[in-house]
């Protein structure tokens with residue numbers, strides 16, 4: 043599909059709602075660039091854990107961020123993530139990073155810097171960006187805003203199936219706890235909490251397939267494009 047007017051599409055929602063899966067497909071159909079902002083917070087968390095920083099130390103974590111060049115690069119096998127030229131694509135998906143990333147993401151100074159970097163990436167439009175504050179803070183003037191939700195049981199079940207398929211150890215109850223905990227920290231933080239933008243279209247994906255969600259978003263894009 044060639045949408046002559048290059049739009050910015052903001053997709054927000056809680057953990058494991060299907061944002062990145064759907065965002066990648068929407069970007070592919072439109073010939074747009076996909077930007078995974080969660081990967082940026084994960085990359086910083088990975089770095090901070092490597093350096094054994096206190097994750098509650100806002101100044102320390104912010105200082106580290108200023109020394110980190112975080113690069114999201116689309117390659118043949120999908121999006122890869124680099125920190126100061128080191129490939130951290132796999133390393134940022136570990137349970138250790140997942141369990142701690144929300145602590146790093148709650149710091150005001152960290153968010154201010156991340157938002158600036160993300161706004162630069164979205165400047166040229168023709169982007170699908172997913173995260174928690176894209177429609178509210180990063181691209182408040184995005185032409186299309188989507189808020190994806192699904193029941194916590196469904197989200198945990200989907201992640202469980204994904205883990206088993208990849209041969210990773212997985213426990214459904216633990217996944218449900220981790221998702222609930224991450225959503226709670228992300229929703230209750232003072233700075234740019236996870237929130238549906240007033241003008242976002244909400245899609246409850248609990249009983250929808252991936253392709254049905256993609257279709258609905260493309261329909262919203264066509265209406266606004």
Ligand SMILES: Nc1ncnc2c1ncn2[C@@H]1O[C@H](COP(=O)(O)OP(=O)(O)OP(=O)(O)O)[C@@H](O)[C@H]1O
Pocket residue numbers: 055056057058059060061062063064080200201204247250251252253255
């Ligand atoms: N509508 C859907 N129906 C069934 N499975 C889905 C659907 N959407 C996504 N999934 C599956 O759910 C899992 C989680 O999706 P995904 O990683 O895209 O979520 P996310 O919102 O980006 O998560 P996170 O915020 O934790 O990064 C994946 O295995 C994906 O294939």
Ligand SMILES: Nc1ccn([C@@H]2O[C@H](COP(=O)(O)O)[C@@H](O)[C@H]2O)c(=O)n1
Pocket residue numbers: 057058079080081083084143144145147172173174175176224228
């Ligand atoms: N715009 C964003 C994106 C992400 N976060 C934080 O990063 C965590 C990991 O995100 P994933 O999408 O990879 O799961 C997420 O739980 C948030 O803490 C954010 O704050 N803002």
